Every structure is written in structure tokens, then in C-alpha cells.
Amino acid sequence: MKFFIDTANLDEIQEAFDLGVLDGVTTNPSLMAKEGITGEDNVRNHYKAICDIVDNNVSAEVIATDFDNIVSEGRELAKIDDKIVVKIPMIRDGVKAIKALSSEGIRINCTLIFSAGQAILAAKAGASYVSPFIGRLDDIATDGLALIEQIVGIYQNYGYETEVLAASVRHTMHLIQCAEIGADVATCPLNVITGLLKHPLTDIGLEKFLADHKKANS
Ligand code: G3P
Numbered sequence: 001m002k003f004f005i006d007t008a009n010l011d012e013i014q015e016a017f018d019l020g021v022l023d024g025v026t027t028n029p030s031l032m033a034k035e036g037i038t039g040e041d042n043v044r045n046h047y048k049a050i051c052d053i054v055d056n057n058v059s060a061e062v063i064a065t066d067f068d069n070i071v072s073e074g075r076e077l078a079k080i081d082d083k084i085v086v087k088i089p090m091i092r093d094g095v096k097a098i099k100a101l102s103s104e105g106i107r108i109n110c111t112l113i114f115s116a117g118q119a120i121l122a123a124k125a126g127a128s129y130v131s132p133f134i135g136r137l138d139d140i141a142t143d144g145l146a147l148i149e150q151i152v153g154i155y156q157n158y159g160y161e162t163e164v165l166a167a168s169v170r171h172t173m174h175l176i177q178c179a180e181i182g183a184d185v186a187t188c189p190l191n192v193i194t195g196l197l198k199h200p201l202t203d204i205g206l207e208k209f210l211a212d213h214k215k216a217n218s
Contacts, residue, residue, distance in 0.1 A: 116147065174186070
């Protein structure tokens with residue numbers, strides 16, 4: 001399973017990359033606003049700065065919601081760097097734009113997916129990734145992981161090449177369960193990735209190994 005980090009914070013992206021396990025980055029307008037990135041030039045420069053840290057797969061989301069403007073904004077975002085994946089919301093004009101831009105060879109991440117039907121539409125339109133938001137489904141007492149499992153099964157039935165990118169991953173168990181059910185990618189905050197490191201028996205075991213080594217060598 002690929003690990004993407006879900007943030008626009010350059011320090012966190014660098015930290016995850018330095019860990020050696022990062023396959024990409026997802027951003028969205030809320031995450032860009034959280035970092036105080038505003039204005040067209042600053043936004044472009046920030047995406048470029050992210051691309052300069054990681055090897056591939058930097059999702060940059062369009063703001064436009066009508067076909068013509070989604071397509072022109074998507075083309076501009078794709079020009080920033082070959083690592084850019086254009087993120088388009090699951091709306092009617094978004095589906096049309098996914099078809100148009102993917103036909104030009106631009107990789108698309110279709111976002112705000114909350115049903116299997118939406119995931120089928122995105123795959124048929126040619127999206128490289130679909131992003132079902134599992135945490136937000138859990139928030140409204142709906143099983144987010146069950147949706148991931150359903151989409152993985154449907155894509156397997158027909159050999160769709162679209163990758164299932166589990167988004168709105170809130171904690172380590174979400175991440176582990178995504179791996180169990182075969183999500184292609186999970187995107188999550190840094191603390192979820194580093195949370196995988198932790199086990200008290202590891203800490204106790206290391207402490208004993210080092211103490212025994214010190215005793216034997218003193
Ligand atoms: O990748 C989508 C993500 O940014 C949404 O996460 O926690 O706001 O539901 P959250």
C-alpha cells in the first residue's frame with residue numbers, strides 16, 4: 001500500500017519523506033488555507049515546493065466547478081511539475097473534465113467520493129485515483145472502511161486501473177484496516193504514519209538490550 005501524507009505543511013512533508021516511506025502528498029483547499037497559502041502565484045510556488053521534496057504524486061485541487069474552468073485550471077496545475085496529480089471533485093462537470101484531462105494524459109485524483117456509484121463513474125471517466133473519505137463517513141455513523149472494501153471489489157471485477165486512495169484517514173487502525181482490505185493508497189496526517197512506530201514492548205525490549213550490552217562491556 002502506498003502512503004501519502006495529507007497536508008500542505010512543508011516541514012511535515014519533509015519529515016515523512018525523510019522517514020523513507022512516503023509515496024506522495026495530497027492537499028485540498030482547506031489544507032492550503034491552513035498553511036496561509038493564498039493568491040495564484042503563492043499557490044503555484046507552494047505546489048512546486050512540495051514537488052521538490054517528494055518523488056511523485058502531488059495532488060493539487062482545482063477550485064473551479066464548471067467544465068471549462070476545471071479543464072483550464074487542471075491544465076495549468078499539471079504544467080507546474082510532472083509530479084502533479086490534478087484533484088477534481090465528484091460533480092457532473094468534474095466527471096466530464098476528468099474524461100477530457102485524462103484523455104490528454106493528465107493524471108486525476110477524483111475527490112469527495114462517498115459512494116460506490118461515484119467511484120464507478122470516476123473510474124469510467126479515466127481517473128488515476130479515487131478518494132473515498134472514510135473518516136467523514138464514520139462521522140455520520142456510516143462504515144467508511146466498508147466503502148473502501150466495496151470499491152476495491154468492484155474495480156477488481158472489471159480490472160479498472162484506477163487506484164483506491166483512502167482519504168480522511170484519522171488514526172492508525174484506519175490505516176491498518178485499509179491495508180487489510182486492499183486499498184492501493186492511504187493518505188493521512190503525519191501523526192498517523194508515525195503512530196505505526198509505537199509499541200511499548202519495543203521500547204522495553206530496546207532498553208533491556210542496551211542495558212545488557214552496557215553491563216557486558218563495562
Ligand atoms: O484527504 C481528505 C482529507 O483532507 C479530509 O480529512 O479529516 O478533514 O475528513 P478530514
